[in-house]
Amino acid sequence: MSVALALGTAQAQAPAPAQTAPAQTTPAGTPVGGFNLNNASLLEVIDTLARELKINYVLDATVKGGSVTVNTFGTIRDVDLRPLFETILRMNNLAMVQAGNMFRIVPIGNIARQPISPVTQTDPTKLNDDERLILNLVFLRYATSAEMVKVLAPFAGDGGQLTSYDPANLLIILDNSRSMKRTLELINLFDSDTFAGQRVRAFETKNGRASDVAKELEQVFKAYSLSNGKDRGAVQFLPIDRINTILAVAPNPSAFVEVEKWLTKLDIAPKVTAGSIQNNVYRLKYGRAEILGGVISQLYGGCGGMGMGGGYGGGYGISGNSSYPAQGYVGGGGGFGGGGGG
Numbered sequence: 001m002s003v004a005l006a007l008g009t010a011q012a013q014a015p016a017p018a019q020t021a022p023a024q025t026t027p028a029g030t031p032v033g034g035f036n037l038n039n040a041s042l043l044e045v046i047d048t049l050a051r052e053l054k055i056n057y058v059l060d061a062t063v064k065g066g067s068v069t070v071n072t073f074g075t076i077r078d079v080d081l082r083p084l085f086e087t088i089l090r091m092n093n094l095a096m097v098q099a100g101n102m103f104r105i106v107p108i109g110n111i112a113r114q115p116i117s118p119v120t121q122t123d124p125t126k127l128n129d130d131e132r133l134i135l136n137l138v139f140l141r142y143a144t145s146a147e148m149v150k151v152l153a154p155f156a157g158d159g160g161q162l163t164s165y166d167p168a169n170l171l172i173i174l175d176n177s178r179s180m181k182r183t184l185e186l187i188n189l190f191d192s193d194t195f196a197g198q199r200v201r202a203f204e205t206k207n208g209r210a211s212d213v214a215k216e217l218e219q220v221f222k223a224y225s226l227s228n229g230k231d232r233g234a235v236q237f238l239p240i241d242r243i244n245t246i247l248a249v250a251p252n253p254s255a256f257v258e259v260e261k262w263l264t265k266l267d268i269a270p271k272v273t274a275g276s277i278q279n280n281v282y283r284l285k286y287g288r289a290e291i292l293g294g295v296i297s298q299l300y301g302g303c304g305g306m307g308m309g310g311g312y313g314g315g316y317g318i319s320g321n322s323s324y325p326a327q328g329y330v331g332g333g334g335g336f337g338g339g340g341g342g
Contacts, residue, residue, distance in 0.1 A: 042066035086131035108159030
């Protein structure tokens with residue numbers, strides 16, 4: 001009752017327009033006097049404001065009541081009364097959702113189950129600066145939806161909800177219009193093509209095959225927990241053997257510093273280990289390849305090789321080739337080869 005009296009008194013004190021005053025364009029809406037409420041009943045405030053706004057409402061059964069303290073000065077018009085009404089509801093963990101010609105006043109926790117039509121709005125300037133609830137679908141272009149939820153969650157309004165749908169890189173945002181404006185401004189800052197070109201970099205391999213080096217890089221970055229095929233925020237390596245190049249894709253450009261560091265360590269000339277075989281080709285100027293090959297086999301081969309070399313040596317010594325004297329080349333081919341063969 002005290003709320004109704006306060007409104008009625010303010011309306012009675014409003015001066016009537018003079019008959020001779022010239023016609024002026026006034027803001028739309030019925031003027032309502034200032035509020036001076038101290039610990040007023042929440043249910044009475046809801047009923048009074050709903051009557052002033054001429055809206056039909058249904059109060060959820062779980063709404064038991066509360067108290068409201070509001071002090072305003074000057075004249076309030078109904079265009080300002082609606083945001084005030086929604087602000088009072090939100091401060092009491094309530095929200096108002098329109099369903100046809102009726103408005104449902106429900107707890108904020110039940111908002112997700114209310115009939116709110118979704119919109120796809122990415123321009124914050126096209127949203128009203130009020131407390132009306134909006135279900136907004138935002139398709140991201142460059143940033144990942146899972147990472148964006150982590151960034152935006154601390155800035156959501158009271159009762160606001162953010163959901164990520166990774167297959168479509170989609171954000172589902174349920175929040176009041178005022179908080180939604182701020183959320184869209186943050187999305188436009190992070191989901192920008194300014195950083196798109198910095199997230200892919202090509203690295204040339206000089207010594208190893210691109211596909212082999214890429215596998216080694218994946219193993220290294222998995223140990224760092226920076227490369228995992230199931231994580232969209234991981235570092236991805238795409239080898240291109242045709243041009244000896246590895247494409248590194250990372251959501252954070254700073255990861256390329258680590259990629260370059262490890263690429264320098266892994267893409268090096270192969271080292272010959274002890275006991276391994278390395279093939280080389282030598283062109284002889286004076287000797288015959290088959291003869292010199294037999295001698296080398298005797299020196300570095302096994303026993304079987306020396307026996308085979310003995311046959312070479314014996315034949316060489318008996319042939320008496322004047323161009324390649326046995327005693328001058330190997331110091332007596334028959335003796336050396338024969339000893340090995342025996």
